[in-house]
Amino acid sequence: xxxxxxxxxxxxxxxxxxxxxxxxxxxxxxxxxxxxxxxxxxxxxxxxxxxxxxxxxxxxxxxxxxxxxxxxxxxxxxxxxxxxxxxxxxxxxxxxxxxxxxxxxxxxxxxxxxxxxxxxxxxxxxxxxxxxxxxxxxxxxxxxxxxxxxxxxxxxxxxxxxxxxxxxxxxxxxxxxxxxxxxxxxxxxxxxxxxxxxxxxxxxxxxxxxxxxxxxxxxxxxxxxxxxxxxxxxxxxxxxxxxxxxxxxxxxxxxxxxxxxxxxxxxxxx
DNA sequence: CCATGAACCTGGTCGC
DNA sequence: TGCGACCAGGTTCATG
Numbered sequence: 290x291x292x293x294x295x296x297x298x299x300x301x302x303x304x305x306x307x308x309x310x311x312x313x314x315x316x317x318x319x320x321x322x323x324x325x326x327x328x329x330x331x332x333x334x335x336x337x338x339x340x341x342x343x344x345x346x347x348x349x350x351x352x353x354x355x356x357x358x359x360x361x362x363x364x365x366x367x368x369x370x371x372x373x374x375x376x377x378x379x380x381x382x383x384x385x386x387x388x389x390x391x392x393x394x395x396x397x398x399x400x401x402x403x404x405x406x407x408x409x410x411x412x413x414x415x416x417x418x419x420x421x422x423x424x425x426x427x428x429x430x431x432x433x434x435x436x437x438x439x440x441x442x443x444x445x446x447x448x449x450x451x452x453x454x455x456x457x458x459x460x461x462x463x464x465x466x467x468x469x470x471x472x473x474x475x476x477x478x479x480x481x482x483x484x485x486x487x488x489x490x491x492x493x494x495x496x497x498x499x500x501x502x503x504x505x506x507x508x509x510x511x512x513x514x515x516x517x518x519x520x521x522x523x524x525x526x527x528x529x530x531x532x533x534x535x536x537x538x539x540x541x542x543x544x545x546x547x548x549x550x551x552x553x554x555x556x557x558x559x
Numbered sequence: 560c561c562a563t564g565a566a567c568c569t570g571g572t573c574g575c
Numbered sequence: 576t577g578c579g580a581c582c583a584g585g586t587t588c589a590t591g
Contacts, residue, residue, distance in 0.1 A: 292584060321567090347585080363585050365569080379569090398568045400585065439561070448586080455584055502584075524584090545563070547582080 291362040293420065293453030293493055294517070295501035297344045299368055303392070304342040306370050311387040312337035312353060319381040319399055326405040330356070345409070346416040346452035359404040359412060360394065366401035368394050416452040420489050425451070427486045434474040434482055441477065442470035443544040454489070457502055457524045460549045462488040464523040469557035470543045470550055476558040495520065523549040 291299075314331045317323050331337060337353040344350065349368060351358040360368055371393045376383070382403060384392035394403065406412065418425045433450055434441070444450055445459040454462070463470050466484035468477055477485075496502060499517040518525075522532055527540040531551040540549050 295584075361585085363567095364583070396568095397570070398583085400567065437560085443562080446585090457584055545565095546585095 291347055291364075291366065292455035292458055292502075293344070293347065294458075294496035294499075296347050296349060296362065296453075297497055298501045299362075300342055300344045300349055303368065303370055306390070307339045307342050307351065307386075307392070310339050310390065312339065312351075312358070312384055313387050314385040315403075316383045316385065317381070318376070318383070319396075321399070322381045322394070322396075322401070322403055324402040324404045330405060345412055345419075346448055347455070348404075348412060350409075350412075356405045356407065357409060357412075359406065361402050361404070363396070363398070363400035363402070365397040366394065367396070368392065416448050417450045418452065420451050420453055421493055425489075427483060430486045430489075431479065431482050434477055436475070438473050438475050440470070440543065441468055441472045441474050442546070442548060444474050446544060446546070451489075453493070456546050456548075457521070458489075458492050458496070460524045461492050461522055464550060464555060465492070467555050469555040470541075470548045472556075472558040478558070481558075523551065525549065 312331060315323070315328050317328055335355045337355050339351060339353050341352040342350065343352070345359075347361060349360040349362070351360070360366070362368065369392075371391050372389070374391070377393075377395060379395045379397045380393055381396045381399065381401065382394040384394075386392065394401065418429060434444070437444060439447075441463065442459055445454050445462065446456070460470070462485060465488035466481050468481050468485060496517040499520065502517040502521065523538055526538045527549060528537050530536065531538055531554060534551065534553045536551055536553040538549055539552055540547055542548065
């Protein structure tokens with residue numbers, strides 16, 4: 290489920306409810322869900338008043354007066370607020386709040402993790418620029434591509450380079466900017482890099498407007514689901530006609546991921 | 560430095 | 576209906 294727009298949508302949804310509340314405990318229901326701390330963190334004499342909820346990369350950041358709690362949804366994680374105490378099949382952890390509400394973390398595939406840190410240092414050191422932030426500029430993208438010889442799909446998925454893009458949106462952006470996903474980053478013409486820069490911003494903002502992409506029935510916030518899947522240009526359109534040239538969309542494997550593209554529109558720069 | 564594959568997990572779908 | 580193979584929006588580690 291989660292790339293930047295989906296994670297941001299979850300944050301927007303739970304933020305107002307959480308700020309001002311206090312975490313008084315956590316119940317892990319799966320052994321590995323707490324990555325670098327244990328439930329005893331919330332005992333003691335510390336106060337975990339929630340002062341901010343935001344997104345950094347694909348992490349949901351819950352900032353409290355004591356620790357920063359970070360939740361990574363990985364592939365199938367969901368995070369939402371619930372008032373009753375019915376525990377669902379895929380529930381992996383429950384945060385208990387002073388108000389009586391709970392933050393529920395569900396995750397079918399058990400890849401998701403919850404972290405606790407003293408500050409943002411470690412998180413920031415592991416992630417690159419925010420694609421919707423001020424520091425993401427055309428110059429940054431141009432130099433980043435020219436200074437490396439990675440295949441472009443891999444590079445866009447690299448969270449240390451740009452933080453927040455995933456498999457869906459990289460396919461979308463590469464299609465829009467007419468770049469074959471196996472192109473060598475340093476060989477891509479400036480004109481296409483420019484298009485790529487614009488497409489990254491456009492696609493992420495469009496998707497945010499639609500509250501993200503939901504494929505099949507991975508609804509994420511209280512049963513509501515994103516609408517962007519209707520607007521996808523290439524992702525998941527294997528063997529369907531390219532929206533520009535009518536050629537059949539191909540699906541291949543790049544950087545270990547299923548990758549959709551148009552053989553006619555997207556040029557391979559090597 | 561770069562590419563690939565496996566590992567971590569469960570569940571849905573497709574073909575036979 | 577059943578069964579095996581394969582796939583999945585992410586990340587990390589090992590290997591060549």
